[in-house]
Amino acid sequence: MTDCGCDPLAPQLPSTANPPAQTHLRRRVATHATALARMRTAFGADGRSPQLRALARQSAEDPAVALLDAWAVVCDVVAFYSERIAEEGFLRTATERRSIRELARTLGYELRPGVSAQVELAFTGETAPGAPAAVTVPRGTPVQSVPGQGEQPQTFETAEDLEVRGAWNDIPLVDxxxxxxxxxxxxxxxxxxxxxxxxxxxxxxxxxxxxxxxxxxxxxxxxxxxxxxxxxxxxxxxxxxxxxxxxxxxxxxxxxxxxxxxxxxxxxxxxLLVTEHGRPAGSEHVDSDDADQDLDHxxxxxxxxxxxxxxxxxxxxxxxxxxxxxxxxxxxxxxxxxxxxxxxxxxxxxxxxxxxxxxxxxxxxxxxxxxxxxxxxxxxxxxxxxxxxxxxxPAQERPRTGPVAGTELEVHATDPPLPVGRSVLVVGVDAAEGQPQVQAATVTGCTPSGERRMRLELDRSVTGLRPDSVRVRGNVVPASHGETVRQVLGSGDGRVSFPCFRPRRAPLTHVRSTTTPEGAAPELEVRVDGVLWERVPRLDTAGPQDRVYVVRHDEDGGADVVFGDGLHGARLPTGEENVSATYRVGIGAPGAVGAGQLSLLVRRPLGVRQVENPAPAADWAPPEELEQARVNAPVRVRTLDRAVSVADHEDLARGYAGVGPARADLVWDGRRELVVVTLLGTDASAVSAGLRTDVHAALAAVRDPGTPLEVRAGQVLPFGLSVAVRHDPAHERAAVEDRVRAALTAAFGPAVRTFASPVSSAAVLVVVRQVPGVLACTVPRLEPPPDHEEARVAEGLLTAAPARWHGGVQAAQLLALDPDGLVIGEMTQ
Known part of the structure; x- marks a missing residue:
């Protein structure tokens, strides 16, 4: 025994010190072996009776020692669950979605439920004789997709009323x-x-x-x-x-x-016709001074x-x-x-x-x-x-040979002309790559420009389209993924505090919204006794007479509608089946339909021939993943829903529904500083102009307008790499290569990358060496993206640029591994 009463031979408790930024806590104070050893040490300590000291040396076959072994198991179980419970109490270490959800709620943050896919539907009106000149397609008109192999049909509904005219079906460009x-x-x-x-x-x-x-x-x-x-x-x-x-x-x-x-x-x-009778009629004699011209006179x-x-x-x-x-x-x-x-x-x-x-x-x-x-x-x-x-x-005109560019298009005239504020789709073929392109815009002006022509002014610039392929689709309306459901939720009981009702179908559709910090709002309308009640973020700020409710999501994808208790929100009036709801279901990746898949009109309005989506659905987002929630949940505390610093702009943009990678930079353009926010969609997909506009509006509402703000779509730079691998003979070569490919894609794919982050050969080497079955590998060789002079490989490092001024404001770059550019060779030495 030491002076402090400790036995130096007794097993020591494992350290429970936890440095910052750890992904796991160390709070297991007694494993099975440690607990059993400590009990044996206690029995064999000085001062114990000879019988106990002898018992400490017995094997586990002895009944008394077996009892100690059983209690050591109890200690191990208690220590394990104590550590697990403690881990669930911290945002960084929690592994259960419900734990992270409850921890985030303490910060005033709700896990994002996902966002419904958005698409532009182009209707075609009848042009046959006798067809109506104009047809109104009402808001909420459902259109179903033609499912592919292994897919389910998806329903999209129009977001607003649309006037369809045959003259606006397909307006050709004056090429x-x-x-x-x-x-x-x-x-x-x-x-x-x-x-x-x-x-x-x-x-x-x-x-x-x-x-x-x-x-x-x-x-x-x-x-x-x-x-x-x-x-x-x-x-x-x-x-x-x-x-x-x-x-x-x-x-x-x-x-x-x-x-x-x-x-x-x-x-x-x-x-030659001169005769003795004289010269021919109609000729005349010509005097000549030249003696050589006697015959030519x-x-x-x-x-x-x-x-x-x-x-x-x-x-x-x-x-x-x-x-x-x-x-x-x-x-x-x-x-x-x-x-x-x-x-x-x-x-x-x-x-x-x-x-x-x-x-x-x-x-x-x-x-x-x-x-x-x-x-x-x-x-x-x-x-x-x-x-x-x-x-x-017909040589008064010649075909346009340069790509279509600018905000003005000269098209063939229509009767009537397109009205200001009309949404249109400009479709055509990319002049450089020959691929179909669809660009959405809004009409800001339409004036006659000549015989059977009109000049169309758009709010967005059209670029890079081959002139002979350009068409303007004028019967266009936005639509979102989701199917409308009408349901009686239940009966109100004024005696119950915080009554909860659950819609029978899930998941609840959420669409983009600039009125909420998270950028999404549920498509839900709740009425009690026929009176519309209002959805609020939380009930603690509601008064006793406020007809409000909150929506709370759970881990199985469902949602609960919760009402007040008479102090925080009004109580529900007592009645029989007096609580009803109209909502939409459908969200996330199932709505990511391809171009042309939406073509089935569930209810075909008279005078409408067909409908299609020229461009694939975009701006969808799945429910927030745990790792995303760990990063995004503290945003509410850091920003307090205000964008003051440049980092605040990045935090708020990253937390907006439908946004994946995001970055904010302060750029000097030679005259002034401006904040440039660069973003991409879910899984680093392309973002639509509509999502960029919504993010800009949401940021503009919570920031100081003194510094100019621009929101740009990020630039994904696909890089290649080659590496030679020596595999363990006990493993199949093909299986090892597949694992290497999967590991590199998971580590350097676009979904996990961030803007302006470099890629080093050393980081690639570490990933390859950790793959089971890899014995050795060469130093990976990085291949910079083609046609990008800024992305260079220097000393095994491939860099990407942040937002900057380079002949104009340039968006930040994101380096991502190109699967087609990954070459895995065999290491021979």
Missing amino acids: AEPQHVAREAHQLWLRGPTTSVRPGGRLLVVRGTVSRLRVVDGVEPEPAGHAGWTRLRLVPATDTGGAGEAWDGPTEVYAFGERASLFGWNAPDPN HRWMDFGVDPYALELDGDRPSVRAGTDAWVAVEQPAATDDAPPILHAAPVTKVVPDGAQRYALSGRITRVLLAGPRRAVPELERRRAVVHCASWPL
């Missing part, structure tokens, strides 16, 4: 822009899939007062990505007129169906060409007069380095006639051209070629 053909243009666009223009044909391009003749080199009907258009390739231009004149004004393009010569082009040389009279009164050889019934009927006279240049001569003008009059001149006779077509008369280079009757029988080509 063309004015075509201004430059002097040296190498191509020309025509609207329409086919054209009678052939390679080698001539086109007359008229712009303002200048005209140019171009030669067609090739014809491409409906080139890739431009259905309904024809592209003409043009031979490189030569200067065919108009040099020095202004090349402006609207563009007009004409094609020609015929090519003709001027009457007299094949007239014989009058010198006669010519045809009036052999020149009036450029505004042409005589076409032959009968040309296809040549007509009119402002859109042109002829073009083309004449090769006298020398190779000189430009050809071109004269073009509209036809004002066409007269079929005959002529007998130049030793020729035959039918001609007189064509008078419009003035004003201008100086035209001398045309030669034998060399000039006349292009006639023209028709205009």
Whole structure:
């Protein structure tokens, strides 16, 4: 024995010291072995009788020692449950959901029950003759999904009334822009899939007062990505007129169906027709001082060409007069380095006639051209070629080739136009990746912009869509996952304090709400004797006359409706089945339907043809997990529902329903500081613009407006890694690789990552080495995300950036392992 009375040989109690931030408590003061050893030590202590000291050395087969062993078991059980009970009393160490729920309630925090999935439904109105012009789809109209393999049909209900018009079903974008053909243009666009223009044909391009003749080199009907258009390739231009004149004004393009010569082009040389009787009729003698030209001293009279009164050889019934009927006279240049001569003008009059001149006779077509008369280079009757029988080509517009961007869209006009405040969906194909895209927006303006066109102004910018694929769906209404249930909850009894009623179906639907700190509100309406009662967060602040109730969730997914006791909330009046409720059921992941799955109208309104969801459901959230609750529960104490510091913005955003990872940063843009909140949805999924707007509104309501606030969708950077593994021969190689893959996905998948957190090769190595069946592995090699210069690997560390200013405000980045980029090799040495 020591001076303090302690036996130095007696087993010591295990330490019950608990440093901060531990996930398990150490409060088991006596295990079975420790308790039995202490009892044996007590029996064998100095001063005990020889019989007891001898008993302490007996085996467990002795009945007395067996009794001690039984009490040691009792001590072990009591110590175990004492430790478990103590663990359930702390938020960090509790493992039971009910324990965490009750602990969180002491902080004024309720575990989030989840959020219903949201979707935009696009209705299609009937357009057949006799169909109503407008149909109202009432709020709460149910639409069911077509379930996939192993799924159950899900019901979504519209959130508001919707006026459906057939004219707003599918409004196409005006995918063309004015075509201004430059002097040296190498191509020309025509609207329409086919054209009678052939390679080698001539086109007359008229712009303002200048005209140019171009030669067609090739014809491409409906080139890739431009259905309904024809592209003409043009031979490189030569200067065919108009040099020095202004090349402006609207563009007009004409094609020609015929090519003709001027009457007299094949007239014989009058010198060859001179006889002894004299020269031919219609010729004249020309004096010449050149002795070598004795034979060339006669010519045809009036052999020149009036450029505004042409005589076409032959009968040309296809040549007509009119402002859109042109002829073009083309004449090769006298020398190779000189430009050809071109004269073009509209036809004002066409007269079929005959002529007998130049030793020729035959039918001609007189064509008078419009003035004003201008100086035209001398045309030669034998060399000039006349292009006639023209028709205009649809060349006023060309297809848009750049991606659609901005908040303004020019679409085909509808009657009536889309009203301001109307929700629409802009659908199309991504110009870069070729994938279908759906972008939701609200109409802020709709004005006519031309013949059968209107300019649509949206509250959000549309970006990255291929012009020919863009359509605006105008019959759009938001809907949420959940099915309406009407139920009599029970009978009121004024003698009972805090009466509790339970809806028979669960889980209770919760939808996003900006009026609650948690960002979600139940779809529940309770009436007592036909009078609507109000839901409140808690009853301790309610007065004795307040008709209020609270909703309390339990661990099996159900919910209880609890009323007051006459001091904290009014008592229920006594009555027979006078407590009724209208609520909706459905929440979380079951509502995550894909695009196009919602198509079954349970009650089809007259005049509605069909319904669909062009985009998948989004912004859903499952009931809060235990680990999330441990982090989010202290938020109420840290923030007191106010955003003062930058960290407060992050805490409140992370606790908002439907939000997964969140981060807040203070960014300097060169002129001012602003708070940038970056967030992603559940499991690091993409967030909709509606959720970002709701988070912004919720934060704006509880913060100082002095510092600007922006809420951005986070950027997920998928990285790859490669590692070689040596496995234990006792384990199958394929099974070990599957376990390694699963461990890395669980440790570095998007659902568990946070913004701006780096990834190191050492952290990956630790995860791989802890997998059962792995004997050794090489140092993992990290592969940075492609096309992201900011994410670099330096000394085995892959970094992600927070929100920052880089040519504009940039959202924070989140590094997540790409399953397709994970390569597991075999370690050979």
